[in-house]
Structures are given as C-alpha cells and as structure tokens.
Amino acid sequence: MSGKIKVLYIDDEVNNLHSFRAAFRHDYQVYTANSSEEATVQLNANPEIAVIISDQRMPNMTGVEFFEEIRASHPAPVRMLITGYTDVEAVIDAINRGQIFRYIKKPWSEIDIKSAIEEGYSYYLTSSLLTEKNKELQKAYNELDKFAYSVTHDLRSPILSVLGAINIAKQTDDVAEIKEMVGLMEKAMQKLDDFIHNIHDYYNMRRGELEIRDVNFDNLAAQLKDMFELVGKTNNVEFVINKDVQSAFRSDETSLLIILNNLLSNAFKYQKKNIAHKFVHVDIKVNDNKAVITVADNGIGIHENYLDHIFDMFYRATSEEFGSGFGLYNVKDALSRLNGDIKVTSKKDEGTSFTVTIQGK
C-alpha cells in the first residue's frame, strides 16, 4: 500500500463530482464515476481503491443497491453513503445489514468527509491485513497437513524396514544372511537420520533469524570441500569449486550453506553409475554485492515433464536413490527468504545445472 489513499466517489451529478475532486485531490487519489456501471469499471481497473463513497439518489440504482451489488465482487473497500435526511430509513436498514461503514449527511463538509475517509481507511487496512493473515494461516495449515502425512510416512518407513529385517534375521542361523540384514538396518537408520536433518533445516529456516554479514566464500568453499570431497573420491566424481569474488557480499551464510549443501548432495547422489568421467562443478561469481552460483553435474538428469514440480514439498522425480522430497523445497524456501532466485536446466541422461542468483543485503 503506497502513496495516497485511493477513494472512489459516485454521484450522478457531474458538478458534485467536480467539487469533490477539487476539494480532495491534494489529500487523496480521487476516482469519480457518474453511474454505478462506470463505478464498477473503475473498481475493476483500480483494485487498490480503499474507500467508496456513493450518493444515495441516482437514476438507475440507489447507492444502497449499488453497494449490495458490489459487496460480493469487491468485498475489500470500505463503503460509505452520502444522503439527505429523507432517506434515513433506507440508510439505517443498510447500515444494520452491514453494508455500509458510515453515512455522511448532505450537504457534506470537508472535515466530515476527511475524518470519515481516515477512519474508513484504517478499518480497511486492519481488515485487509486480517484477510492477508488468514490466507497465510490457511496456507501454513494446508502445508502442515501435508507435512504430517509425509512425515508419518518418512519416519515410519525406515523403522518398518528395520523391523522387517529383524524378523528375517531372527529366523535364520545363516551368518551371511544376518549380516545382510544388519547392513539394511544400518542404511535404513542413515536414511532416517538424513530425514531428521532435513526437518531440522526446515524448521531452522522457518523460525531462525537471518544473520546478515559479509559472507566469507573461502570459508564456505572449505566447508563444502569438507563435506563432499570424500563422497567424490569414493565414487570417482571430480569435484571442482571455482571462485571469482570481486566484491563483498552481505547475506546469511547458514542459508547459503543449506542451499549449496542440498544442491551438492543431489548432484553427488544422482550420478550415473557407469561412466568414466563424472563431475560436479561449482562456480561462484560475486560482483557488486550480487552472487551467482552454479552447481552443474553430468548425472542422470531430470525429465522435462517433472522440472516444474521439483521444488514442491515432498515431490520426487525419481525412485533412484533415497530421497525425502524435502531438499529442493528447503532450497527454494531459503532462497525466498534471501530474495534469491533459482533456475534449472536439465536433460535426462545428460546432467543438471542449477543457477542461484542472490542480491546481497
């Protein structure tokens, strides 16, 4: 909400429109209409109109009737009626039915109108804020439902795998078979642990405050090396980080680490099994307090049909390897808090490249 309060004034007498505009155009952004049809056009064209003031007596439709008509299609603006004493019955009725915030007596004085607009506007702000908050709550609630459903599944499934393996192990004396089952249990527990780490990240980002300061990219690169060098060596994947840092960059290092950690762990996880030269390349460019970071691999790639959904919570575009469908959601969530942006290009069987762009604070 910026600038002057936007007010729509409706009156069938053009002179009244002129004098209203002349009296208030310095204080408010005034829109006028000389019929209900024109008023509807104005409302549709200017969704930020906060206050509607209408004359009661107009040829085709009374002000009350007009308000009744637009109440459903334009619920947000505050409605006020201007009328003489003779219409009092109709007005009281309209007010009681909740259609009108206030009525203003004719002839009106500038002070009356101003105080009515100011009060109406503060009511408008409160109720639009409430509507906004309600929407946010509804979204959070839907997410929570989805969250509970998937978390139940993702927490239970490794536990049930282990119970299954225990069952098999109990019924055999064959040491090799028991060892295989113990191996499965170990992996299932690692999966569970990964999942719990993801949830931890998710809530950290949701609840935690951003710590904006100069990002130390040497430090960041060293941490990434620590985390992924071993995986790279074990699986014979070339891991290179290129840095080209030309300016300071102010942002939240923890969020950056979560973003890169997720992108990298996917890049290493979704490698092709049997090719000679596997790689994961990270390219960091910082200039003018803006960071552009690319994470590229020549792994299994993502089918184009799934690209639109990969950032959705719990969405998984492959059944290869274990995944929670949480990682890229966390990435997007972290980026939205940093006002960052992510683009992906990918080709099935050829590889994937994510480019993250973040403007420093």
Add this chain to the structure above:
Amino acid sequence: MDASQFHFIIIDDSFFDCRIAEKVIQNVGNPASVKVFQNAEDAIRYIEQIEDYNDGKKVVLFVDIQMPLMDGFGFVQEFESLPAPIKDHYAFYFVTSSINENDIRRSVNFPSVRRFLNKPLTVAVVKELLTTV
C-alpha cells in the same frame, strides 16, 4: 504350504523393503519366480508385455502405496484397465507403512485390491495369505 505355486511381483520404491519382501518370500519357500520393481511404471510395462500365463500359477502382486512418480493408486488404476482375463491371473495386495485412514479407505475402493497389508511383510502373513489366493 510353500510358495511354489505362485509367481511374485514386488513394487516398492524403497530398496530395503524390496529386499525384505524378497527374503520373506524366499523364506516361505520355493517361489516359482520373484520380480522386483522400484518404479511402478516399469512394472506396469512389464505386466503389459507378458503373453504367456500357461503354467496356470497365480501372480501375487505386492504394491507399495507411497512412491514418487506413479504411486500405488496410479498403478492400480492402470492395472484395472487391463483386460479381465489378464487380471484374473493376479492377486493384488497393497503393502504399506501408511496409517492414514484415507489411504486405507481409498485402497478398498478398487475391486482388484484384495487386502491392505501393513509393513513389514512377514513369513507368517505371506503364508496365511497364500492359502486364500
């Protein structure tokens, strides 16, 4: 009763659970065959291309519900569009870790689905189930 009169197809995105189901079936004893799919689409393609059911043995399908891409419900919809004589060769079971009542309610709406089994599969459960196939 052992498993020699049955073929088995396991569909589950979890590698562990596939392995466990496979073991359980082997421990029941002598299955005619066991096929494992971590991707439901591959499984439906496989089923579509089978031409020969001449040995007269039923195919027991163990299908997980929550899977990425095509899930258990997507799979059962495709399965139900197969010709009836083909479907008659199969005994379809959902095997899941879900405790969501919606999932359970939804799964019994499909005529092909015989039962909703809870993970983990055990030798006792499979043995008991084979007596009713």
